Amino acid sequence: MAVRIDGERLWSDIMTMAAIGATAKGGSYRTSLSDADRDGRNLFVHWAKEAGLTVTIDKIGNIFARREGQDSSLPPVMVGSHLDTQAPGGRFDGVLGVLAGLEVVRTLDRAGIKTRRAIEIVNWTNEEGARFPPGVVGSNLFAGRTTLDTLLQTRDRAGILMGDELKRIGYAGDVEVGQRPVDSYIELHIEQGPVLEAANVTIGAVTHTSCQGGGLIEILGENGHSQTTRMSKRRNALVGAARIVEAIEQIGMAQEPQGMASATVIDILPNNRINIPHKAVLQFLTVHAEPEGRDRILDLIEAAVTRVGKETQLAVSFSRNPQRHKFDFPMEFVELAERISADLGYSSMRLPTWTAHDALNMHVVCPTSLIFVPCRDGISHSEFEWCEPDHAKAGGDVLANMALERAQRPND
Structure with a gap:
């Protein structure tokens, strides 16, 4: 009963x-x-x-x-x-x-x-x-x-x-x-x-x-005064991070409806209003219905990180978290x-x-x-x-x- x-x-x-x-x-x-x-x-x-x-x-x-x-x-x-x-x-x-x-x-x-x-x-x-x-x-x-x-x-x-x-x-x-x-x-x-x-x-x-995944991205620039360092001489890690965030969002949009990706956390140093950030650390998450799709998203994000690093002359690194199968x-x-x-x-x-x-x-x-x-x-x-x-x-x-x-x- x-x-x-x-x-x-x-x-x-x-x-x-x-x-x-x-x-x-x-x-x-x-x-x-x-x-x-x-x-x-x-x-x-x-x-x-x-x-x-x-x-x-x-x-x-x-x-x-x-x-x-x-x-x-x-x-x-x-x-x-x-x-x-x-x-x-x-x-x-x-x-x-x-x-x-x-x-x-x-x-x-x-x-x-x-x-x-x-x-x-x-x-x-x-x-x-x-x-x-x-x-x-x-x-x-x-x-x-x-x-x-x-x-x-x-x-x-x-x-x-x-x-x-x-x-x-x-x-x-x-x-x-x-x-x-x-x-x-x-x-x-x-x-x-x-x-x-x-x-x-x-x-x-x-x-x-x-199929779930994610990773961590580190962007290294150079510290400096935000009101005195010439714009042409700046190596702003936050700028690189912003471009990578936008790239991840576009990659995620292109996977709908089978997959998604988004930057979710950003930490910057020194994180005060008067200094140019010399370090930024991003975390992101991905999901896809199939493992090949999840892996493709991760490959696309890694390629975007490499491209941004070259274009901005910032040092970048990319690592993948353990994936859920x-x-x-x-x-x-x-x-x-x-x-x-x-x-x-x-x-x-x-x-x-x-x-x-x-x-x-x-x-x-x-x-x-x-x-x-x-x-x-x-x-x-x-x-x-x-x-x-x-x-x-x-x-x-x-x-x-x-x-x-x-x-x-x-x-x-």
Whole structure:
């Protein structure tokens, strides 16, 4: 028999969480390991304990809230996402997945349903990377793709260590990160794109990922006084950076709709109004539906950097970040999401994800599913991000029944 969550309770929880770090334009500002993130974590832990869940925190600050199953020897079914936001961000990105997971276990309790496997709700640390780049680090470490020391030594732009902030806000746990089996991981998320809304479809069953990349560009010029150095003698690194930013934008525009590219971060030295910048460092991101397209974008950007360096007589360097490769989510989970959506009376369609999620890391740990609900105008990472209450509930209903079916499976 299908279960349905309490949509009003879920919506109330989302709006209450949104009040922590609330912005004037209706968004939320809870960057990872900030005071607001601490307060959001504290609220989630309070709600989880109120629901009778066992809460554990690992050494990178990932929070796990466990509803025990009938057989504690079986690996748990995990659901969740993240509570940290962009700077500023919206009310739903990540938050929907965590709080819908909490409402799932409340729903099972109300129905008196005991599951064979435990269900764990997870809040992953620093998914957004808005403060401590690059992001999705809690699940990355859980999946064994990085090391604890590397993450603890990561600094924000003010030079503050992630490890120090974990201790300061009280979320440097003592549980080892990962190193245990997981039955499956199911993540509910807003789409962060316009496809579902345009198609008037409620549930997106994500079939595969995109090919993501990025890199770092360094431009070196020569320091000088901005009011005395002759224009013809200047070697302004910021001018070179500006030309490269424009080139990246044009390259990205030429790839639409299959690909995108954009400069996203610029740091300059000495960064004061009276000196000509002698150094500029750019970061950029790319995405494409196919690996060949992603690699072509990177090649075009590298060629543009070389060309600008020659034209401006600035020293330039170009490096590529580790790339995220395309993979398919298990078709068993895609079909499960479609079947449950149909049983509940919700329309569904298949679509890819264009951006990173914790599910992309958990894919190497266990079978993984990513399900989307619409967001208005496809807007995310913004104070104007919005998900309709009915869509949040629909996503929660599908999540609940997917988790229930996985948790009730006969022992393998």
